[in-house]
Amino acid sequence: MDxxxxxxxxxxxxxxxxxxxxxxxxxxxxxxxxxGLQMFYHRQADSAGTQVGSTGSLAALTVGTFTSGGFAAITxxxxxxxxxxxxxxxxxxxxxxxxxxxxxxxxxxxxxxLQVVAYDPNDAVSLGLSRxxxxxxxxxxxxxxxxxxxxxTFPSGTIANTTNxxxxxxxxxxxxxxxxxxxxxxxxxxxxxxxxxxAIADAYLDRADAxxxxxxxxxxxxxxxxxxxxxxxxAGGTTITFKGGGVSTTRMVWxxxxxxxxxxxxxx
Numbered sequence: 662m663d664x665x666x667x668x669x670x671x672x673x674x675x676x677x678x679x680x681x682x683x684x685x686x687x688x689x690x691x692x693x694x695x696x697g698l699q700m701f702y703h704r705q706a707d708s709a710g711t712q713v714g715s716t717g718s719l720a721a722l723t724v725g726t727f728t729s730g731g732f733a734a735i736t737x738x739x740x741x742x743x744x745x746x747x748x749x750x751x752x753x754x755x756x757x758x759x760x761x762x763x764x765x766x767x768x769x770x771x772x773x774x775l776q777v778v779a780y781d782p783n784d785a786v787s788l789g790l791s792r793x794x795x796x797x798x799x800x801x802x803x804x805x806x807x808x809x810x811x812x813x814t815f816p817s818g819t820i821a822n823t824t825n826x827x828x829x830x831x832x833x834x835x836x837x838x839x840x841x842x843x844x845x846x847x848x849x850x851x852x853x854x855x856x857x858x859x860a861i862a863d864a865y866l867d868r869a870d871a872x873x874x875x876x877x878x879x880x881x882x883x884x885x886x887x888x889x890x891x892x893x894x895x896a897g898g899t900t901i902t903f904k905g906g907g908v909s910t911t912r913m914v915w916x917x918x919x920x921x922x923x924x925x926x927x928x929x
Contacts, residue, residue: 665781668752670727677741678769687741693719693732697764705756
């Protein structure tokens, strides 16, 4: 039987056989003061056993109420059942502890072995262990991350089970994002503010062409709208000149007839 370290007020029921019987019957009539009755205990680390009380004089015990070294018969059960109060000193060190009782008339010796352990077998919540509690979340709320945890190296490769990424959100990304070969799900632009979307549009419209570095999408549209407006308002023989790179460089020259129709276009 396991008993927690430093256990106190430990009561144990024992059965004492009658040595004169061959059927294993219990011995009735013993008391704490029965002649010759002795109790000893021995812990594994002790060099010798320790007698509890004195021979023929153990402490009186009321069944169910602890008395160190006490002994009493249990009433209302079959003959031979008794209760003893095991001294607290038996449980002050881990390891086995043995108890022995004997010496009374017609009494067969009784040997008891208990194991002193560092957990409480009667604790249904955490077995008496300080590092376990009923609510794991309460431990995680004050969890201290081990040193070097963030420096852990994770295996390279792809995530096989993409469903792991379907829930929750990704916080801000501070580094560069590499190439994306698939689609990014969700309404990406829909999460941006009007100011943020306008900024993206402005950045695109003001991006210079790879061939004509001074020509941007915005500038090209301005030329186009200017050309249309100029053509519609032109007079016979009118020459319309389109400038680029500010107002100093001629990019295109239209010639229109009297009806406003373009008759020629020269690109610079």
